[in-house]
Each structure stands twice: as C-alpha cells, then as structure tokens.
Amino acid sequence: MEQLLIILRAMGDPSRLRILLLVQGMELAVGEIAQVLQQSQPRVSRHLRILAEAGLIDRVREGAWVFVRLSATATAASVLALIHTLATQADGSEDLGAADRARLGQVRADRAAAVDAWFAAHAGEWEQERSLHTREAGVEQAILAALAGELGDLVDVGTGTGRMIELLGRQARTALGLDRNPEMLRLARNRIDASGLASARVQAGDMYALPLPAGACDSLLLHQVLHYADNPGAVIAEAARVLRPGGRLLVVDLLPHAREELRQERRHVRLGFADDAVLGWMREAGLTGEVAARLPGEDVDQLGVALWLGEKANA
Incomplete structure (x- = not known):
C-alpha cells in the first residue's frame, strides 16, 4: 500500500507527468529536461528525485551531467500504459507530450547546429x-x-x-x-x-x-x-x-x-x-x-x- 501511494503521489504533478512522457522513449540529460519544461535545474532535480523514489525512472551520473531514463521495471511500464489508456478515454485525439517533444527537438537541433559549426571550423x-x-x-x-x-x-x-x-x-x-x-x-x-x-x-x-x-x-x-x-x-x-x-x-x-x-x-x-x-x-x-x-x-x-x-x- 505504501509503495502504491508513493507512485500515485509522484504522478500527481503535471511537471512529473511531462517528464515521464519525455523519457519514455529516450534517455535525456537533466539540462535538456529543464530547457523543455522551462524550469530551473534544482526544481527539475527535485521532481526527478520523487520519480526515482517511486521506481519510475533511473538516474545515471556521467561527469557533471546526469542522464535520466525510464525505469525498466514492470511498474514503470504499467504506469505509462495506464496514463495512455486514461488519456485516450478522456480525449482520443490528444497526443500527450507532443508539445514537449517538439520543444526537445528544437533544443537538440540548436545543439546539433553548434556541433556542426565546431566540425566546420576544425575539420582540418x-x-x-x-x-x-x-x-x-x-x-x-x-x-x-x-x-x-x-x-x-x-x-x-x-x-x-x-x-x-x-x-x-x-x-x-x-x-x-x-x-x-x-x-x-x-x-x-x-x-x-x-x-x-x-x-x-x-x-x-x-x-x-x-x-x-x-x-x-x-x-x-x-x-x-x-x-x-x-x-x-x-x-x-x-x-x-x-x-x-x-x-x-x-x-x-x-x-x-x-x-x-x-x-x-x-x-x-x-x-x-x-x-x-x-x-x-x-x-x-x-x-x-x-x-x-x-x-x-x-x-x-x-x-x-x-x-x-x-x-x-x-x-
């Protein structure tokens, strides 16, 4: 019962729901999530701690960066399936997380442009x-x-x-x-x-x-x-x-x-x-x-x- 309540509390915040939908298909750096949500990194880190305690995400530190991915547990898969089922029942035409995915695409496009510029300058x-x-x-x-x-x-x-x-x-x-x-x-x-x-x-x-x-x-x-x-x-x-x-x-x-x-x-x-x-x-x-x-x-x-x-x- 206690673990169930932890999961339900974790999902009871729009920002944490958006994070879970973002990482369901990809691994993201905390900075990317902060840019997409347009929130400070400390605030995003607090949301991530709650999601991790609920067993819904994994955090992997790599140098000064932390990468976030959906947990491979059956619990995380079940929670996502429930979210999509309820969203379909409420409004079958809604694509949950579409706006955030589009914003993430722009964040990554900006980074790719910077990488391309670096390679062009240093090709030789x-x-x-x-x-x-x-x-x-x-x-x-x-x-x-x-x-x-x-x-x-x-x-x-x-x-x-x-x-x-x-x-x-x-x-x-x-x-x-x-x-x-x-x-x-x-x-x-x-x-x-x-x-x-x-x-x-x-x-x-x-x-x-x-x-x-x-x-x-x-x-x-x-x-x-x-x-x-x-x-x-x-x-x-x-x-x-x-x-x-x-x-x-x-x-x-x-x-x-x-x-x-x-x-x-x-x-x-x-x-x-x-x-x-x-x-x-x-x-x-x-x-x-x-x-x-x-x-x-x-x-x-x-x-x-x-x-x-x-x-x-x-x-």
Missing part, C-alpha cells in the same frame, strides 16, 4: 581528435581484427576524413562514407580519390536517419561517433535497421572517463561508454553483442578505447 584538425586516446595504430589493428574477412557492402557512419574507408575499403565490395559536415566530406573525397578505391564514395547522411533502405549493408562502422550522440540507443537502432541478416555493426569509442572539459572544447555529449550500456543498446536493437577489444590508455593523459561488435541474426 580532425586527426588531432585521435590523440586523445591510445595510439591510433593499435586501434586500427583491433578494428581490422574485429572485422576480419570480407565486409560486403560497408557503411562508415560519421566518416570524418575518410580514414576508415581507406583502411577497410579493400576488404569491401562497396564502401560508403556518411557525414553531416560538408567540409569533412570534402576531405574524405580527397582521401578516397588518392587511395584509388573505385568502389568507394561519400555522401551526406545523418546518423539518426541513414539515407539507406532496410537491409542495405553487410558491415557498418561507428568509429568515434557515438560520444557525439544525444541518443546513442537510437543511433545503434538505426544502424541495425540498415544491416542485412548476418550483418555486423562495430562500435569503436571511448571507455568511461572524467574529462569534463571535452564537452565544451570538443563538443562531446557522452564521456565514454560502459560495456553494459553499449551491449544493452545492441540487444534492444536486435543484435547479439560482445566486447571485441579493450585498449586502455598508455599514460594518464590518454583515454581508453573499446570495440563492441554486434551481429544481426540470420533470417
């Missing part, structure tokens, strides 16, 4: 980004080992300067590099032309909405891309969508770290990833995942890198 220095972590030669050797054999039709999402296409293109039947930034695409085209890879090309593409039909590729690479994502799970789900049965997704990214300055200096959204987070997103996307390699930093200033390999089940 992109290779320096790799100096943050353990030696790139070791990372590339681990990538080649994880993706040994024929790659079929390869897609490199967030291709940057095209180095991964250059590295893996000869193992692939075709190779496609996708990136949002025109300056990056220019550099990648130059690199691919110089490498003589006739079956490789690049084009504009967004990691959340790949310009490919379902089942379009055999291998897909997310190399140092995921830490720029507001919604990493959605990026992995979109990658899984375009994989053919038996296709492979390789995620290469930073291990968890505490370099908070990278959020501002290099526009990182996430400070690395734990194995259970990436493998969980793969599982939710219908992939069987494993840790292919872990490469710790070679000194205190270098960040570690992990490779996670996911495979789509054969039809």
Whole structure:
C-alpha cells in the first residue's frame, strides 16, 4: 500500500507527468529536461528525485551531467500504459507530450547546429581528435581484427576524413562514407580519390536517419561517433535497421572517463561508454553483442578505447 501511494503521489504533478512522457522513449540529460519544461535545474532535480523514489525512472551520473531514463521495471511500464489508456478515454485525439517533444527537438537541433559549426571550423584538425586516446595504430589493428574477412557492402557512419574507408575499403565490395559536415566530406573525397578505391564514395547522411533502405549493408562502422550522440540507443537502432541478416555493426569509442572539459572544447555529449550500456543498446536493437577489444590508455593523459561488435541474426 505504501509503495502504491508513493507512485500515485509522484504522478500527481503535471511537471512529473511531462517528464515521464519525455523519457519514455529516450534517455535525456537533466539540462535538456529543464530547457523543455522551462524550469530551473534544482526544481527539475527535485521532481526527478520523487520519480526515482517511486521506481519510475533511473538516474545515471556521467561527469557533471546526469542522464535520466525510464525505469525498466514492470511498474514503470504499467504506469505509462495506464496514463495512455486514461488519456485516450478522456480525449482520443490528444497526443500527450507532443508539445514537449517538439520543444526537445528544437533544443537538440540548436545543439546539433553548434556541433556542426565546431566540425566546420576544425575539420582540418580532425586527426588531432585521435590523440586523445591510445595510439591510433593499435586501434586500427583491433578494428581490422574485429572485422576480419570480407565486409560486403560497408557503411562508415560519421566518416570524418575518410580514414576508415581507406583502411577497410579493400576488404569491401562497396564502401560508403556518411557525414553531416560538408567540409569533412570534402576531405574524405580527397582521401578516397588518392587511395584509388573505385568502389568507394561519400555522401551526406545523418546518423539518426541513414539515407539507406532496410537491409542495405553487410558491415557498418561507428568509429568515434557515438560520444557525439544525444541518443546513442537510437543511433545503434538505426544502424541495425540498415544491416542485412548476418550483418555486423562495430562500435569503436571511448571507455568511461572524467574529462569534463571535452564537452565544451570538443563538443562531446557522452564521456565514454560502459560495456553494459553499449551491449544493452545492441540487444534492444536486435543484435547479439560482445566486447571485441579493450585498449586502455598508455599514460594518464590518454583515454581508453573499446570495440563492441554486434551481429544481426540470420533470417
């Protein structure tokens, strides 16, 4: 009885109801929630504490940021189902949370524009980004080992300067590099032309909405891309969508770290990833995942890198 009352009290506030509807399909930073609700972070944090005590959300601290997601418990799912049922009975035409989702879209669009501007200004220095972590030669050797054999039709999402296409293109039947930034695409085209890879090309593409039909590729690479994502799970789900049965997704990214300055200096959204987070997103996307390699930093200033390999089940 006491837990039931805690849940009902938690849902008895419009702001907390809006928060629950916002996080039902995505993981959000507390700052994003505060912007959408147009409330102070301390006030939002109080609402989150109440929702967490009711077992409806989980909070995960990552450096100075806290990310919020819907709890995976049956209680949270039941509460959401009840909310939607009652809303339909009251007004079948109402789309609960639509205005907040639209406002969230604008918040994220503004952030994406800032990231695009940063990449445009720093495209020529992109290779320096790799100096943050353990030696790139070791990372590339681990990538080649994880993706040994024929790659079929390869897609490199967030291709940057095209180095991964250059590295893996000869193992692939075709190779496609996708990136949002025109300056990056220019550099990648130059690199691919110089490498003589006739079956490789690049084009504009967004990691959340790949310009490919379902089942379009055999291998897909997310190399140092995921830490720029507001919604990493959605990026992995979109990658899984375009994989053919038996296709492979390789995620290469930073291990968890505490370099908070990278959020501002290099526009990182996430400070690395734990194995259970990436493998969980793969599982939710219908992939069987494993840790292919872990490469710790070679000194205190270098960040570690992990490779996670996911495979789509054969039809």
